[in-house]
Amino acid sequence: MMNSNEFMQVLLDYVASGQVGARDILMSVSAAGLASGLSAATVQQALTAGETQTLNQAKAKRAYDYIVIGSGASGSIIAGELSKTGADVLVVESGGEDAGTTISNPSIWFYNVGGPLDWTLPIAPVPQLNNRQFNMALGRVLGGGSSVNAMVWTRGTERDYDTWEGHGATGWAFKDVLPTFKAQEDWEGGANDWRGVGGPVHVRTPGDPHPTAPAFLEAARQMGFPIIDDLNGPMRAGAGYINMNIAADGSRASSARAFLRPNLGRPNLTLLLNTHATRILFDGDRASGVEIVSGEVAQPICAALAGTCRTMCSSPAWSIGTEAKSPTAPRTATGSRPRSICRAGWTPIRLTSAWCLSNSRSQRRKRRPGSRRLRKKVSRLRRRWFSLRAAGRSGSRARTGAMRP
Secondary structure, X not given: OOOHHHHHHHHHHHHHOOOOOHHHHHHHHHHHOOHHHOOHHHHHHHHHHHHHHHHHHHOOOOEEOEEEEOOOHHHHHHHHHHHOOOOOEEEEOOOEOOOOHHHHXXXXXXXXXXXXXXXXXXXXXXXXXXXXXXXXXXXXXXXXXXXXXXXXXXXXXXXXXXXXXXXXXXXXXXXXXXHHHHHHEEEOOOOOOOOOOOOOEEEEOOOOOOOHHHHXXXXXXXXXXXXXXXXXXXXXXXXXXXXXXXXXXXXXXXXXXXXXXXXXXXXXXXEEOOOEEEEEEEEOOEEEEEEEEEOOEEEEEEEXXXXXXXXHHHOOOEEOOOOOOOOOOOOEEEXXXXXXXXXXXXXXXXXXXXXXXXXXXXXXXXXXXXHHHXXXXXXXXXXXXXXXXXXXXXXXXXXXXXXXX
């Protein structure tokens, strides 16, 4: 059962992503008797974001400056920060809205593991893990893992960062990354040399810990371990309560709520939910775009700053399992595949030079001899690909899930 704060956060999530409008939110708040709990500024921010996203989604472009695949812990931050530069940013999220009770209510987070919001990625047995077979929990929802995990806010040890720098990772010493950690958080204990306040992520210790938690700390004290007030403070051995990214109102402070939602009112940021990224498009050995699928329609989207063939951006969407009838439908061929992508089960593609030549208006008169035969050959390959795609569509989506953050 949601409390009033969780209900309002969920409602604002729906509004900000364009799922519901002003009339819907007013009716829902009034019916629940929560009108006094919403600030005018918060509601206006959500309404502005909702209107912007509704317009952006209805007039989706064929090219964006940046395409962020996945709105997880890192994707939400990257997209939100890039949008502040004025660049056109597209966020493609395979999952849906982060409005479930198991997301907003921190006390029942464990219901997310193995549920519909989890990619449940199978992990191959390895000797280092005693050859066990298990699934890794990965969030398939707006916010990714930050919407389904246990909300433990921990930085890692100072020694690890300094070791990275010692091995050549310049700029990754703890003293270098500490300012970023402090800027992200709004620590309930106040600012000091180690902690920051005023950031987008509210961080606190458990307000009502389980009875076993203080018993654990007492056992540690009896064994001679020091009790630490702040585990993200000076790094030393000991025991203490964990830090958690839980908002002041008691709801989950996910990456999407902290970094993405406040920026959804920007006209240069577009969020597509329930949209699958099925292929990365290559221009030579450089990623230049992505194929996305929403419902039964697939279409290529260009990353304009990648220097890709601009003609791809003018091609229409085509349906899965059917041959595109438009003369500008893309011809594709398997390109060279980086090993890391091959291991993940992806099949990257690149545009052939024949397609670029045959569909670019400025190049129509420069077709080389034999290009007609090549176009026919590519067309046959494309028809075969569509038939194979229709047969193995579910398997393809499963492989896509393996790349999720």
